Amino acid sequence: MCGIAGFVNLDPSRRADAGLLRSMTDAIRHRGPDDEGFLVEGAAAIGIRRLSIIDLTTGRQPIANEDGTVSVVFNGELYNYLELKQELIAKGHTFRTRSDTEVLVHLYEQEGDAFLSRLNAMAALALWDSRRRRLLIARDRLGKKPLHYAITRDALVFGSELKALLRHPAVTADLDVASVARYLVHEYVPCPRTIYAGIRKLRPGHYGVLENGHFAERQYWDVPAPTTDSGPPPSRQAVEEEIRETLYDSVRRRLMSDVPLGVFLSGGLDSTSIVACMARAAPGQVRTFSVAFREKSFDESSHFRAVARHFGTQHVDRTLTAGDLLDILPGLAKVIDEPLGDASILPTYLLSRFTREHVTVALGGEGGDELLAGYPTYQAHRLATAYERLPGPLRSGLIEPIVRRLPVSTSNISFDFKARRFVAGAGHPAEIRNQIWLGSFSGPETLAMLHPDLRRELRDVDLFDEERFHMRNAPAPDRLGRLLYVDLKMYLQDSILVKVDRASMACSLEVRAPLLDYRFVELISRLPTSWKLRGMTTKHVFKKAMAPWLPPGIAGRPKKGFGIPVAEWLRGPLHPMMAELLSEERLKRQGLLDPAAVASLVGDHLAGRRDNRKQIWTLLMLQLWEQSWRRAGPRETIAA
Numbered sequence: 001m002c003g004i005a006g007f008v009n010l011d012p013s014r015r016a017d018a019g020l021l022r023s024m025t026d027a028i029r030h031r032g033p034d035d036e037g038f039l040v041e042g043a044a045a046i047g048i049r050r051l052s053i054i055d056l057t058t059g060r061q062p063i064a065n066e067d068g069t070v071s072v073v074f075n076g077e078l079y080n081y082l083e084l085k086q087e088l089i090a091k092g093h094t095f096r097t098r099s100d101t102e103v104l105v106h107l108y109e110q111e112g113d114a115f116l117s118r119l120n121a122m123a124a125l126a127l128w129d130s131r132r133r134r135l136l137i138a139r140d141r142l143g144k145k146p147l148h149y150a151i152t153r154d155a156l157v158f159g160s161e162l163k164a165l166l167r168h169p170a171v172t173a174d175l176d177v178a179s180v181a182r183y184l185v186h187e188y189v190p191c192p193r194t195i196y197a198g199i200r201k202l203r204p205g206h207y208g209v210l211e212n213g214h215f216a217e218r219q220y221w222d223v224p225a226p227t228t229d230s231g232p233p234p235s236r237q238a239v240e241e242e243i244r245e246t247l248y249d250s251v252r253r254r255l256m257s258d259v260p261l262g263v264f265l266s267g268g269l270d271s272t273s274i275v276a277c278m279a280r281a282a283p284g285q286v287r288t289f290s291v292a293f294r295e296k297s298f299d300e301s302s303h304f305r306a307v308a309r310h311f312g313t314q315h316v317d318r319t320l321t322a323g324d325l326l327d328i329l330p331g332l333a334k335v336i337d338e339p340l341g342d343a344s345i346l347p348t349y350l351l352s353r354f355t356r357e358h359v360t361v362a363l364g365g366e367g368g369d370e371l372l373a374g375y376p377t378y379q380a381h382r383l384a385t386a387y388e389r390l391p392g393p394l395r396s397g398l399i400e401p402i403v404r405r406l407p408v409s410t411s412n413i414s415f416d417f418k419a420r421r422f423v424a425g426a427g428h429p430a431e432i433r434n435q436i437w438l439g440s441f442s443g444p445e446t447l448a449m450l451h452p453d454l455r456r457e458l459r460d461v462d463l464f465d466e467e468r469f470h471m472r473n474a475p476a477p478d479r480l481g482r483l484l485y486v487d488l489k490m491y492l493q494d495s496i497l498v499k500v501d502r503a504s505m506a507c508s509l510e511v512r513a514p515l516l517d518y519r520f521v522e523l524i525s526r527l528p529t530s531w532k533l534r535g536m537t538t539k540h541v542f543k544k545a546m547a548p549w550l551p552p553g554i555a556g557r558p559k560k561g562f563g564i565p566v567a568e569w570l571r572g573p574l575h576p577m578m579a580e581l582l583s584e585e586r587l588k589r590q591g592l593l594d595p596a597a598v599a600s601l602v603g604d605h606l607a608g609r610r611d612n613r614k615q616i617w618t619l620l621m622l623q624l625w626e627q628s629w630r631r632a633g634p635r636e637t638i639a640a
Contacts, residue, residue: 156215191494335503
């Protein structure tokens, strides 16, 4: 696992500055503390900070082909490199290392840009073809590894994290106020935008080519449509067997490592399924890591400890307190580059930090909910269809007032919380309703939170344009399939995977996601959605498939999530920080948010009239980011 960065001057006669390249890679040293490498050739400069996982001695990057005309820097792991290597040797290519990275340059020589479709990887890469004076940057199919770029008047600049790009003098740190509004809606800035006006995220499953002074972004993969063959459908037994075999092979490939390896264990279906596969592939060698909470509605310790005992893993867990989490909160803003409103980044970071004390690689369960309809929102869409058929006066005059008067609870995903979110989303198109349930603010609520000047500037901006784009382009024929596609393209890729990448890489820990092996993704995506959500049963086919390998009771457990007791903390240990960051004086000086609207939001929460935990936390993370980056200045903060 690594961090990459670089640039190509658009004027080919202007030689790249090696010192500038080193400065960019220094900004992401935490992603790769073991080694560094640089290639500066004419107008091009590519560099890397390396966390050594495979081929610790000869796998230094950049890696070149036999005659040195093609070079690559690679952030990630290539899980099918051994098969590809043997194929390339048979075709006459010569290898100098045992590294998976060297496969990339030879495969590019052999197949051109089509080489990307041959990779089973989590990856972000930059490849320089010196003969053609051509730069290719690419990102894996599901977006497990990040990659950003900026096209300026002087150069194309790229990097794993925003902080690397901001070291380049041609890249400006101008705030994109529309991205601020989109952040308030989503709790993240949806791809391809970033919080900065001049920087973009490369979309997953895409690559970009700079050649002859022109840059173009192209797609090389997308989620397949459900199978609609007219022949007889496959038997359930055959599908369940294929699910087990594909997941097992995905896990087995991700055990490839020259350094110690473990797995994050929550005790839920996804992580337990991964442990079950690991226990079959490496019996007696599985190391599991978990975090517990003292607050019962958030704690899953009884479940993950039972799973660890069942499989006989070498298990380590820690109980996190409010103090543990709040101590790291101010510094976390420097890790995430742009605002991220998912509060579970705190326990994810601490889990990564203590896991790194024991291993260098960990497997995680990301992706199962988006692939297999695991979230309660998918059940809620079915209820919403029936709810919206009720007469309007019954909904607005009776049901919604009752919901507003429900006693406020601070428990994890409490009934009143779910009920209020449900009625807030009712009446909207499915993809907008889905985002209202997942996010913090609706469109009108977002504008009400912003400074009046920004409201006027953004009144014609469609804050849900990415949802509409993906809903239109989803290959699935039914509403649930299209919603799964939207969540895969947005919530998973822009929130969940970003959270895991930034939290783990801040600790120099590599996290691998077996459920996001593209073969498993394609297998599940081709199944009818009725096999995923059966009635109100989520992940139906996966539960049936994995049940023979799991301890009793795991397959039927309701989803809990990886939350922290934010609602309680805002009235307790988080209150001083909230009062400072959301003070009227600060907000007036900043000019982003409306102080009166924020004060009303906070006042309702503190008085127990509303549970505004998500909204307030989203605002707090925006303020922490602004304090760490925008106010201090991105380059000054990075250098600190």
